[in-house]
Amino acid sequence: MRRGLRSDPLSDTYERYALGLIRGPRRSERGPGRKRSPAGRRPSPPASLLARLEALSVKGWPERATLYTRSLPPGCVHCLDGRGSSISLTTLCNRDCFFCFNPRPRADVVSVHGRDVRSHAQAGRLLESLGVRSAGISGGEPLLFPARTLGLVKELRRRLPKLWIDVYTNGDLLTPRLLARLKAAGVDSLRLNLAANGYDPRPVRGALAVFPDLAVEMPVVPSDQGRLSALMGRLDGLGVRHLILHELFCSGHNAGLLRKAGCRTRARPRAFLTWSGVAASEASALRLVAEALEKKLRLSVYYCSTGTQQWIARKAWQT
Numbered sequence: 001m002r003r004g005l006r007s008d009p010l011s012d013t014y015e016r017y018a019l020g021l022i023r024g025p026r027r028s029e030r031g032p033g034r035k036r037s038p039a040g041r042r043p044s045p046p047a048s049l050l051a052r053l054e055a056l057s058v059k060g061w062p063e064r065a066t067l068y069t070r071s072l073p074p075g076c077v078h079c080l081d082g083r084g085s086s087i088s089l090t091t092l093c094n095r096d097c098f099f100c101f102n103p104r105p106r107a108d109v110v111s112v113h114g115r116d117v118r119s120h121a122q123a124g125r126l127l128e129s130l131g132v133r134s135a136g137i138s139g140g141e142p143l144l145f146p147a148r149t150l151g152l153v154k155e156l157r158r159r160l161p162k163l164w165i166d167v168y169t170n171g172d173l174l175t176p177r178l179l180a181r182l183k184a185a186g187v188d189s190l191r192l193n194l195a196a197n198g199y200d201p202r203p204v205r206g207a208l209a210v211f212p213d214l215a216v217e218m219p220v221v222p223s224d225q226g227r228l229s230a231l232m233g234r235l236d237g238l239g240v241r242h243l244i245l246h247e248l249f250c251s252g253h254n255a256g257l258l259r260k261a262g263c264r265t266r267a268r269p270r271a272f273l274t275w276s277g278v279a280a281s282e283a284s285a286l287r288l289v290a291e292a293l294e295k296k297l298r299l300s301v302y303y304c305s306t307g308t309q310q311w312i313a314r315k316a317w318q319t
């Protein structure tokens with residue numbers, strides 16, 4: 001089924017996880033003389049930082065610099081197993097984060113695993129055919145369209161009762177009523193991007209009462225390491241179980257804004273991906289992981305690197 005899927009046209013509005021999985025050429029399809037650009041290589045984190053993490057008994061995959069302190073969120077477990085997918089409900093958003101790598105101009109198009117779809121049923125059929133165990137409904141901001149989000153969740157729940165469903169949101173539009181409706185429709189958990197609101201944890205409070213297993217998931221802007229450190233402590237105090245940090249991504253859509261913000265970007269993405277990591281983001285993220293271990297936070301902090309994104313992409317491509 002996956003083999004047939006590769007011949008379907010790709011959505012050109014979706015350049016996040018799932019599209020990155022599919023777009024890369026096979027090794028055998030690359031030109032004979034093509035070599036990886038040195039600029040595309042991911043610099044290793046400092047050896048002293050890795051040694052500090054090892055001494056703190058960090059968990060994970062040091063060879064890909066993907067590490068965590070306590071446990072992984074369920075949706076990530078399936079993703080790391082090559083059984084995760086993403087749905088972009090829209091690329092419209094009520095925010096305009098400088099680091100956002102969604103295509104501009106934004107478009108109100110639904111795509112599943114990098115393919116445009118026209119109905120909830122089509123989305124469900126596609127995920128069913130992929131045999132995935134988890135799916136993240138993201139955007140843009142999916143909660144700009146609550147009826148669409150709820151309708152899709154209900155369809156997925158009907159068709160794939162065991163699918164783990166996360167909804168990604170910046171949290172601005174969450175209300176007690178919407179939280180209850182999301183839960184009733186069959187959403188398992190939320191992923192809150194608090195980088196969008198300047199690291200304000202307020203959306204977490206109400207959401208935790210309905211989704212106790214929610215995760216906060218954000219890119220690490222290197223210059224914001226201090227603010228992220230303060231937020232980690234506040235999330236721990238609130239009883240949040242998971243904080244997911246990822247390397248700040250640079251794509252063709254945010255490269256200019258990232259440069260203006262002082263982020264040094266690499267010239268080319270890694271093979272299989274349509275983005276690359278921003279220099280210094282990884283080291284900042286790993287310092288936060290080390291800090292969480294040193295402070296013995298109950299909050300589990302997980303850093304997912306572009307190295308792991310690449311690994312997942314290759315795995316999905318070769319399956």
Ligand code: SF4
Pocket residue numbers: 093094095096097099100101102139140141170193196
């Ligand atoms: S909230 Fe998310 S989707 Fe919206 S602009 Fe920011 S990063 Fe992009």
